[in-house]
Amino acid sequence: GTPQSKTSDGADLTFLVAATEALLPHLASGAVVVGKSTVPVGTVDMLQGVLAGRPDVQLGWNPEFLRQGTAVKDSLVPDRLVYGVAGGRAAAFNPRTGAPRAVTAALDAVYEPLLNAGIPRLVCNFATAELIKSAANAYLATKVSFIxxxxxxxxxxxxxxxxxxxxxxxxxRIGSRYMHAGLGFGGGCLPKDIRSLRSQAAALGVDPVNHWMGVVDAINIRQRTRTVSLAAELCGGGLCGRAVTVLGASFKPETDDIRDSPALDVAARLAAAGAHVTVTDPKAVNHAWLRYPQLRFEASTPRALEGAELVLLLTEWDEYRRFSPALAGGLVRRRVILDARNVLDAAAWQAEGWVVRCLGTNAGAGAGVTEAGLTGMRNS
Structure with missing residues (x-):
């Protein structure tokens, strides 16, 4: 994807421009160049300026809708195909417009098996193609922040x-997808895309979108702050000197991607508050320590749990959902867990003597926990 600028919420198009310039000497006459990155509105017009010396080259935009961890499946069985061409749908099917027809025909040839399988195709103008992916991600982020x-x-x-x-x-009319409350979203797409959309809206003077995306972003970050506050509450009001185990480092399960990981952000905040934090993850441990040297990383979940005074489930890996509360109870010092993803069977954990706290549910027995209230929940 297109990275976020280091100095603003907008997109950094440096690499995209460099790649386009690098293509120029290698393009045959009549070549079709198609971009796929998530980019701000106006990017294709800017790239057409880069290609101005090659009027024979045709430019199109074909945004991808890949999800981390399921990219191959999303490529082979996409929900839809989007073609952005000069002049939009009308030009693409007008026999008098050569360039849009050439781009559409080239993409149809690439996607012939998918089109034959009934995958829907939408042909639109450049601005629409540029905005579709950002708008889709912004809507998903809105659902997450709403719940x-x-x-x-x-x-x-x-x-x-x-x-x-x-x-x-x-x-x-609402649907259940992206309506599961928890720690919030992270990764390399949703956070940067809503900030890029906000930047575009501000530049174009569309204040409602600018404000709305700011609220969505703020709610998402607030979930991390709430989680740290609840962790302190479960430790009797303070985290200094506490042994805390964090289950999960990747921004979501089934990937080792730690970009803007809510789990690691919370872990770092816990450490900054004085906790002794151990983080475990099925895939991300081997490189997460390079970004977060202040944290201790342990590949083995049982070893990570040893001596913990508080456990936080921050990435909803299946192995954490299935982990035995009885086994975990024999490893920790205090049987207290904050399930910030709301995925555990709280009753099963409570049956093994655990205090369970979730976000937005009455599963628990977590609020207002004191040291006195934890008597009998310690392991010798």
Missing amino acids: NAISELCDASGADVAELSEAMGMDP
């Missing part, structure tokens, strides 16, 4: 966000 904001309301009111989101998801 996370509601989870805080549930905590304050005594409602259960898991039951609430289940009921909401039964409404076909």
